[in-house]
Amino acid sequence: MTRNVTIGAAQMGPIQLVDSRADVVERLLALLRSGAEAGCDLVVFPELTLTTFFPRWWVDDLAEADHFYETEMPGPETRPLFDEARRLGVGFHLGYAELTPDGHRYNTAILVERDGTVVGRYRKVHLPGHEDHEPWRAFQHLERYYFEPGDGFDVHGAFGGVVGMAICNDRRWPETYRILGLQGCELALIGYNTPIHYAPDPGQDRLQGFHNGLVLQSGAYQNGMWVVGVAKAGHEEGCDLLGETSIIAPSGEVRAMATTVGDELVVAEADLDLCADFKETLFDFDRYRRPEVYGRITGQRGPEVPDHVRAALGAPPEGGPR
Amino acid sequence: MTRNVTIGAAQMGPIQLVDSRADVVERLLALLRSGAEAGCDLVVFPELTLTTFFPRWWVDDLAEADHFYETEMPGPETRPLFDEARRLGVGFHLGYAELTPDGHRYNTAILVERDGTVVGRYRKVHLPGHEDHEPWRAFQHLERYYFEPGDGFDVHGAFGGVVGMAICNDRRWPETYRILGLQGCELALIGYNTPIHYAPDPGQDRLQGFHNGLVLQSGAYQNGMWVVGVAKAGHEEGCDLLGETSIIAPSGEVRAMATTVGDELVVAEADLDLCADFKETLFDFDRYRRPEVYGRITGQRGPEVPDHVRAALGAPPEGGPR
Numbered sequence: 001m002t003r004n005v006t007i008g009a010a011q012m013g014p015i016q017l018v019d020s021r022a023d024v025v026e027r028l029l030a031l032l033r034s035g036a037e038a039g040c041d042l043v044v045f046p047e048l049t050l051t052t053f054f055p056r057w058w059v060d061d062l063a064e065a066d067h068f069y070e071t072e073m074p075g076p077e078t079r080p081l082f083d084e085a086r087r088l089g090v091g092f093h094l095g096y097a098e099l100t101p102d103g104h105r106y107n108t109a110i111l112v113e114r115d116g117t118v119v120g121r122y123r124k125v126h127l128p129g130h131e132d133h134e135p136w137r138a139f140q141h142l143e144r145y146y147f148e149p150g151d152g153f154d155v156h157g158a159f160g161g162v163v164g165m166a167i168c169n170d171r172r173w174p175e176t177y178r179i180l181g182l183q184g185c186e187l188a189l190i191g192y193n194t195p196i197h198y199a200p201d202p203g204q205d206r207l208q209g210f211h212n213g214l215v216l217q218s219g220a221y222q223n224g225m226w227v228v229g230v231a232k233a234g235h236e237e238g239c240d241l242l243g244e245t246s247i248i249a250p251s252g253e254v255r256a257m258a259t260t261v262g263d264e265l266v267v268a269e270a271d272l273d274l275c276a277d278f279k280e281t282l283f284d285f286d287r288y289r290r291p292e293v294y295g296r297i298t299g300q301r302g303p304e305v306p307d308h309v310r311a312a313l314g315a316p317p318e319g320g321p322r
Numbered sequence: 323m324t325r326n327v328t329i330g331a332a333q334m335g336p337i338q339l340v341d342s343r344a345d346v347v348e349r350l351l352a353l354l355r356s357g358a359e360a361g362c363d364l365v366v367f368p369e370l371t372l373t374t375f376f377p378r379w380w381v382d383d384l385a386e387a388d389h390f391y392e393t394e395m396p397g398p399e400t401r402p403l404f405d406e407a408r409r410l411g412v413g414f415h416l417g418y419a420e421l422t423p424d425g426h427r428y429n430t431a432i433l434v435e436r437d438g439t440v441v442g443r444y445r446k447v448h449l450p451g452h453e454d455h456e457p458w459r460a461f462q463h464l465e466r467y468y469f470e471p472g473d474g475f476d477v478h479g480a481f482g483g484v485v486g487m488a489i490c491n492d493r494r495w496p497e498t499y500r501i502l503g504l505q506g507c508e509l510a511l512i513g514y515n516t517p518i519h520y521a522p523d524p525g526q527d528r529l530q531g532f533h534n535g536l537v538l539q540s541g542a543y544q545n546g547m548w549v550v551g552v553a554k555a556g557h558e559e560g561c562d563l564l565g566e567t568s569i570i571a572p573s574g575e576v577r578a579m580a581t582t583v584g585d586e587l588v589v590a591e592a593d594l595d596l597c598a599d600f601k602e603t604l605f606d607f608d609r610y611r612r613p614e615v616y617g618r619i620t621g622q623r624g625p626e627v628p629d630h631v632r633a634a635l636g637a638p639p640e641g642g643p644r
Contacts, residue, residue, distance in 0.1 A: 119634070125612050125615055126610060126612060127610075128604070128610065149612065151615065152615050153615070154628075155627070155628065155631055156631060156634070157630070157631040157632065157633070157634025157635040158634065160635065161635070162627055162631055162635070169610075172544065172604065172605075173544070173611075174496035174497075174499075174500065174540070174544055175496075175500075175611075175612075175615075175616050175619060177496075178496065178497075178618075178619055179615070179616065179618050179619065181625065182618040182619070182622055182624075182625055182626065183618070183625065183626060183627060183628060183631075184625040184626070184627035184631075198603075198604070200603040200604070201599050201600075201603045201604075203599060204573070204599070204603075204604070207573055207574075207575070210574065210575075211543060211574065214536070214539055214540050214543060214574055215540060215543075215544070217536055217540075218496070218536050218537060218539075218540035221533060221536060221537075222494065222495070222496055222537070251526070251529055252529075252532065252533065252536055253529070253532075277523050277525060277526070278523075279625070281520075281522040281523045281526075282450070282494065282520070282522075282523075282526070283494075284624075285623060285624045285625055286623055286624030286625075287624075288448060288449075288450065288491075289495075289497075289623050289624070290447050290448060290471065290497075291619065291620050291621070291622065291623050293447055293473065293474050293475070293497075293501070294497050294501065294619055294620045295620055296500075296501050296504040296505070297497060297500055297501065297504070297613065297616055297619050297620060298613050298616045298617055298619060298620045298621075299613070299620075300504055300613065301607060301608055301611050301613050302504075302606075302607045302608030302609075302611070303503065303504055303505065303506040303601070303607055303608075304504065304505060304506070305477070305484055305505060305506035306476075306477065306505060308479070309477055309478060309479040309484055309505075309506075310479065311479070312441075312478070312479025312480065313479040313482065313483070313484070
């Protein structure tokens with residue numbers, strides 16, 4: 001059995017409000033077919049692939065946004081993608097807004113094998129942004145209004161290796177990669193919609209590309225896994241989204257990267273056996289990790305400055321620097 | 323009270339076996355005085371500053387290596403450093419091999435305030451390398467023979483902020499920065515001795531500088547803290563050590579970096595209030611972390627590939643890919 005997986009990271013250009021699901025699925029099919037021509041085993045689409053990034057608008061009633069969500073997968077509009085994947089023998093990863101039969105809403109991604117069967121589903125754990133309408137912002141980032149958080153990171157046996165998924169903001173948290181790495185993950189698939197403008201601290205705007213690379217690359221290296229970061233990119237409904245779709249090796253090196261902010265397929269062959277170069281040496285977890293020292297990571301949510309430190313800084317026990 | 327700390331990252335060139343403690347302390351004093359002239363509040367020396375990196379040699383009896391360890395701090399040979407620090411009003415951070423009165427050996431660092439008092443001590447948690455003599459290597463990396471592991475990461479109120487320490491290999495583990503960050507750390511001091519040659523996988527040799535930057539910068543960004551990485555560098559007893567001593571901002575950007583592999587002071591002013599740009603926005607831990615999902619990080623040491631994943635890959639429950 002080969003341990004080489006040819007991956008197509010299928011960056012999507014902007015999706016406007018006027019674009020129909022059928023329009024979008026046509027673009028996905030074109031990228032899937034390009035992937036097949038390039039010999040891909042797997043084509044990776046971004047977060048919330050099927051619509052514009054709708055958490056940028058407030059609605060008084062969530063039901064007004066129901067049309068942005070999928071109630072079945074595949075559904076009538078997405079079934080052509082599954083059929084074509086099976087016909088071509090190319091698997092895919094797809095992010096979309098999920099509305100369950102009992103009314104729960106998630107920011108979800110699925111992993112589909114080369115025979116068109118869904119082999120894994122992931123619901124976003126780290127929801128960024130805010131819960132309430134904040135009219136002072138140039139645009140909203142209401143993921144915490146539109147979605148409930150998922151409950152964990154799993155891995156799946158697929159494409160000859162151990163495959164995990166995460167979504168967008170998850171990639172900024174080292175815990176994401178570590179939980180996947182602790183399940184032997186060799187390939188992490190991560191779609192994102194990342195506005196260049198970050199309203200709470202616009203000083204970070206110029207750093208969006210740097211930060212994207214930094215977290216994807218360190219997550220790959222520190223866990224000895226391939227990481228595929230896939231953007232929805234470009235100028236969407238007045239908002240500029242980061243591109244820089246990348247395929248990153250277990251060394252942390254960028255193996256291939258997009259050079260546009262439109263629909264663009266970035267292809268690389270990933271040798272999953274390269275993971276062992278790191279997992280079995282410097283990052284031999286069994287030998288070198290010290291979980292008995294890591295208690296704060298699971299034992300507390302926010303920062304806790306010890307009282308003796310506050311005292312040394314002349315700060316009261318409650319308050320002061322954090 | 324100002325929240326600006328002027329930091330001198332005091333890279334050390336090589337220390338050979340023939341160099342006496344007095345020779346080394348003279349070099350440290352010169353760097354400390356340069357720091358004072360540059361207006362530094364704090365001068366940061368590297369890991370195991372006082373001797374050559376002795377874990378590169380095997381000895382049959384640890385007692386043969388006793389002369390590499392400090393049994394008191396300050397001791398007769400290091401007291402001039404404390405006296406000069408007090409006289410100049412410049413604090414320092416110093417790594418050294420520690421031998422306790424009851425015979426325990428640690429890879430240790432201390433933090434000394436501007437009045438010459440020791441305000442914090444740290445013992446290395448993540449010990450890399452090996453326990454036994456491995457003659458096939460060009461040189462040994464016997465930290466797991468020469469040292470016992472430390473039991474945690476603390477923070478200290480010093481220099482007007484919350485200061486933490488880590489040592490060398492600790493910097494490759496995201497848990498290190500996170501445990502400091504969960505205590506409100508604003509400034510992490512990390513000395514290192516990093517051979518360019520990594521015997522278990524020489525393919526990593528060319529990446530030593532890249533990996534050093536990647537882990538220091540991602541640790542800084544993901545926790546919104548200043549990170550100071552300080553090398554013992556250059557050609558030491560036939561072994562090439564990485565330089566690239568750096569002062570890194572909470573944005574993850576390199577604020578200043580060494581350009582030699584000798585004794586070199588890298589100076590930057592660190593505004594501790596910049597930490598809040600990240601700690602109170604994107605990385606507001608209280609709001610965004612999901613510790614209820616992080617159980618594997620403290621619950622297991624090594625990787626555990628789920629049985630259903632092994633089954634999907636045709637691997638037996640015990641063995642197969644990891």
